Amino acid sequence: MKEQPSFLDELEAEAIFVIREAYAQFERPTILFSGGKDSIVVSHLAQKAFAPAGIPFALVHVDTGHNFAETLEFRDRYVKQIGAELIVGSVQDSINRGTAQEEQGPLGNRNRIQSVTLLETIDRERIDCLMGGGRRDEEKARAKERFFSHRDAFGQWDPKNQRPELWNLFNGAKQPGEHFRVFPISNWTEMNVWHYIRQEGIELPSLYFAAPRQVIWRNGSWLPVSDFISLRAGEVPITKTIRFRTLGDITITGGIESDADTLDSVIAEVETLRQTERGNREDDKRSESSMEERKKQGYF
Amino acid sequence: MNVLRFTTAGSVDDGKSTLIGRLLYDSKSVFIDQLDAVAASSKRRGTELDLSLLTDGLKDEREQGITIDVAYRYFATPKRNFILADTPGHVQYTRNMVTGASTADAALILIDARHGVVEQTRRHSFIAGLLGLRAVVVCVNKMDLVDYREPAFTKVCEDFEALRKAAGLPEVHFVPLSALVGDNVVDASGRMPWYQGPTLLSLLEDLEPIEPAAASDFRFPVQLVIRPRTSEHHDFRGYAGRVAGGRIALGDFITVWPEGIEAVVNGIYLGSQKLQTASYGQSVVITLDRDVNVARTSVLSAGSQPKREASLKARLCWLDSKSHQPGLRYEFRAPGGQGQAMIAEVAKVLNLDTLEYELGDGSLGTNQIAEVVLRCAQAPTTEAYSDQRIMGGFVLVDPVRGATVAAGMIQ
Structure with missing residues (x-):
């Protein structure tokens, strides 16, 4: 105790x-x-x-x-x-x-x-x-x-x-x-x-952990390629090792480049990240x- | 203690938001994109990097340049975690300061070195004392505007001393600083060699305010009864709550209130984990060795007998914009009781100029602090607020609008 x-x-x-x-x-x-x-x-x-x-x-x-x-x-x-x-x-x-x-x-x-x-x-x-x-x-x-x-x-x-x-x-x-x-x-x-999450051993969706994923670069972050987005001129899908810091609607949730594929490495990465987690959410950037x-x- | 909950108070333009911005910025608790947003915003307004924009969250605040609601901030140093309730200094928002102070261990009170102790300082100090904050740190800000001279600081310390006694503050510290420039907030200043004390951050890291409830007799207000009704836990009947005072162990005798019946603790649970003891602040489920009538607002106690009175003397802070008029009824809400109540008597009202309680006319308006006698339809189980904050605090709710109209502290 x-x-x-x-x-x-x-x-x-x-x-x-x-x-x-x-x-x-x-x-x-x-x-x-x-x-x-x-x-x-x-x-x-x-x-x-x-x-x-x-x-x-x-x-x-x-x-x-x-x-x-x-x-x-x-x-x-x-x-x-x-x-x-x-x-x-x-x-x-x-x-x-x-x-x-x-x-x-x-x-x-x-x-x-x-x-x-x-x-x-x-x-x-x-x-x-x-x-x-x-x-x-x-x-x-x-x-x-x-x-x-x-x-x-x-x-x-x-x-x-x-x-x-x-x-x-x-x-x-x-x-x-x-x-x-x-x-x-x-x-x-x-x-x-x-x-x-680590202390309690809570299971999370795999999206939180780095893996090769098809993405495009849009508005300063890596947006996952899906049936729900249409490519704009000049956007080329590529495979990047990324993970997501928050999960939302797939059309606006950008990922970050990362090798963190375990809970410990994610925690180590979050500790050093100097961007707030909503920073990759397109919806928050519209205005102050x-x-x-x-x-x-x-x-x- | 590895967390310090503190609150900030000051008048409009005391530089409170700047001080907090400085604390976050210099302790490296600001993220790059937050800083970018503040830099862009400052530029649009044609000012230099304005750190107060880090904490002034709501649109109206940014337009009016004042803080109008409690904003919570989080930062950590290698020594400690901090939860900060940033509360407004503007006079009509005193209720938010009361809110912020109610969960805090300590308060920062900001004073403009040029103006010294003003009416708002008195009001905030009284609220800090009233809400039982164990420690107060007086930040004498804007020292850069008085050429970092010692007498300006000393004058504030002396003037505050009279206030300290009247407000009943047990522990007071003073720091001369400039939030705008950054002197003595996180980094020590070379511009005030006459000050040998710690910087604000290092003071906050070492502050150890005593919480009397932790060492007092066991009190456990019940939130709800847990009855799984499954084959595995067929007869399980547990009482869920958060320990409001003291500590309990398996095998201890407790008394259940309001019935006044004794029983023995035979189980303490946190989730599926079985515990031997439960201490102040822990949320657990407790089982007893016999069937007793226990429901929400029942209290399990050990040691001294809790207060069981329908007529309660209390200090009341009126929070609502609608005033109290004699004869109105309210809903009383406390961990150890909920039901109808009325203010039988407004005995005295605090005069913030003289710091004396004076006779009132029976009504109570926004931000007024008064000594009252409360009459409850059923006697709740309580404690004196000075002994146990959780068991001694209550709110009054308007039964029609549902608004929280007053906060009270039992004497």
Whole structure:
């Protein structure tokens, strides 16, 4: 037994506390599951929070239709393994219904319209709480998130009117139609997440590890070649050994050149990287406040 | 302690965001793309590299040039991890400072060397004392604008001394610095040879604020009951929560509140792992040797008996923009109880000019701090806030809007 709890132990205890609060305060709490490492860590913590009982949350996946094949395989295997219910919200269905419109132009992607599908899913499934792997160190607007983040009936975040959160008293009171986003690993950094994954032996999708992959160079990062992107003039697919630091829609998630093909080598690499992990996400580069704008509109 | 949670406070234009930017920049906690964004932004505004842009996250803040919400920052040195709650100094956002301070071990209070102790300094020091922060570091900033002269620093230290006593701050440190230039933030300054003390960062690395709850009697407010109802764990009934005070071991006697019934701890779990003990801050599941009525907000205790009173004397900080009027009812929320409550009496209201509690008219407005008597429909299980922060803190929630309207500390 360790006498002095480590920083990771403290972060874990805090996250477990928050997850239990979400369960206690909401009627239909769920986990927003992207297949990325942060939502995998939240799911792992949720299992730990309720053991020896099973995980009492459904996992919600917003499917843009532009997926890495590995993400879907991992998702299906993972929900089976932990015995959770899976709820899928399909962006393609929203487009077909006409509630979401595909962005036009060469920079168009499905990142923004995910919010539409997410809100439709919340409505359909009567979800009143979505737990996510958002961390305050990711981005400037996220640095101001509460653990329990209130969303109005339109799914909007009002950063200037957030409820004060004192000690560990989280206020999940809401009006009908409103919901909450809950962020159990708010206080974790990217480094903490990686160290925790190693400590707990958590399995990750192979995309996080370096392997030869077909890519093109676009907007300062290596974009994977897939059926969902069209090559522009001058773009030539080549094979590079790359890995991904975050996993999102395949059309906008750029990889980095790397030889790190094991957990230890990834951790060693992250320790020396001097670029924040969202730096390779095309969606955040549009303007100085793009994340804030999307969050106000209901983006996770 | 390998993590320090601290909060920052200052008036508008004290240079707080610059100080934090400097702390992150000089401790090499800023990533290249963040720095690129700040450099580009500074250039568009026609200024030199403006480090305050590193922390001023929201669009409105960048436009108004002030910080309007709590922003959390993370950095680490080889010695320690830091979690920083950067809170606004602007008067109408005091509730955010209260929020930031409630989870902090220590506070940085910024003072402009040219202006000395001002009303906001008093307000922030009182909040730091009220929320039971163990240590305060007074950063006397903008020393470059007073030609690095010692008397400007000494004057602040002397003026703060009176405030320290009135605010009830146990441990206070002073550092003369310039966030803009970088003197004494991470690197020692050669421009103030009269100052022999540590730089701000090295002070923060060595600060060891004492948390009284860690050494106090065992308190475990229950969040929920775990009943797997599986064949493997057919009769398992565990109580999930986070230890709010002291420590417990297998075989220890505890008392379950509100019933006041004794039982023996026969299991402590973290996930599938069986533990021998659980200490302050740990989230665990506890099982008992007999069937007792335990639910959310029940408290398991050992040692002294917890406070069990429906009528509570408390200090209250009013957070909401809507004022309190006599007769209004609220929902009381604390780890050891939840239910209807009313403010039976606003005994005294703090006058921030004189630092004295004075008679009020029974109402309470935003940012006001008062001594009140609270009447709860059912007696919660609590402690004096000065002994245990978690068991002694509560919030009041507006039952209609759901807003958190006040934060309270039980006396």
